[in-house]
Amino acid sequence: MRLSIELKFNSGNNHTTIAMDYSPAILSLIKLGLSNINTQLFEELYNKNTPKNFTFSLFFKDSASFKKERIELGEGQKCILNFSVDDGPMAIYFYNSFVWLKQQDNLHFDGTNTVIFEKIELIKETIITTNEEYFRTLSPIVIRQNQKTFLSYREDNAEIFNETLRINMKSRLRGEYSKSFLKMVDALEFEPVKVKKVVSRNFGLFVEATKGSFILRGDPMLLNLIKRIGLGTKCGSGFGMITN
Known part of the structure; x- marks a missing residue:
């Protein structure tokens, strides 16, 4: 399930800015909604070491301006939150959590801004039927070699990048999907x-990551799942969202 959610910010003036490191604020809102819809799922995801098999990204309109530490939203003071999760019960709970957030007024976003969830749109997805698909990133892909080392793609590390990518994906899927x-x-x-x-x-x-367009090869069932839950690791923190 893929959602497009319009966010309207309010800072009390016409020059709304948000931090370049906006993921904590977005994740805090996601957790707020989920905790009010399904306490058990919230506890499972955030009070245990459970893989986060969903992903999100923000899309800023052309009027937005990117500074060193801040993003100026420009006229309209809006952006789009893209959210994606595999189909099933979890998807319904997340959808209902966004509906709950839409019903709230002026939710706290950061020290200077409140936000309103204005419009929630379900995006129709195309089903991948081949073993090869062209993708582009909506948020950078993070590959983690260990607790301290992140790996971005280079021509001279293609083999280790792919090997580590497979390890990262297996770690996320193990326990929830079959052998x-x-x-x-x-x-x-x-x-x-x-x-x-x-x-x-x-x-x-500071997290090293990979951004751009690429081809992903694999079983169509796996490619469809990756498109929904994100590629790589740290997807639940706003990385690895891709589209075809």
């Missing part, structure tokens, strides 16, 4: 079309 499904990940392959290294801010940390 036969996990075996599909062994054949997953990332081939760049036009990618670049980026360094993103996330919860106060």
Whole structure:
């Protein structure tokens, strides 16, 4: 399930800005909604070491201006929150949590802004039927070698990048998906079309990541799942959202 949610900010003036490291504020709102809809799911996701098999990104309109530490939203003071999760009961709970958030007025976003969830739109998805699909990132892809090292794609590290990507995806899927499904990940392959290294801010940390367009090869069932839950790791913190 993929949602497009229009956010309207209010800072009390016409020059609304938000931090470049906006993921903590977005995630706080997601958690607020979910905690009011399904306490059990909230506890499972956030009070246990449970993989976050969903992803999100923000889309800023052309009038937005990107500074060193802040994003100026420009006229309208709006942006789009894209959210994606695999179909099933969890998807319904997340959808209902966004509906709950839409019913609230002037939710706290950060120290200077409140936000209103204005419009929630369900995006129709195309089903992947082949073993190869062209994608582009909506938020950068994070690949994690260990607790301290992140890996972005380079021509000289294609093999280790793909190997680490498969390890990251298996770690997220293990426990929720069958062994036969996990075996599909062994054949997953990332081939760049036009990618670049980026360094993103996330919860106060600098995270090395990969952004751009690429081809992903694998079983269509796996490719469809990845499109819904994100590619790589830290997807639940706003990374790895892709579209075809």
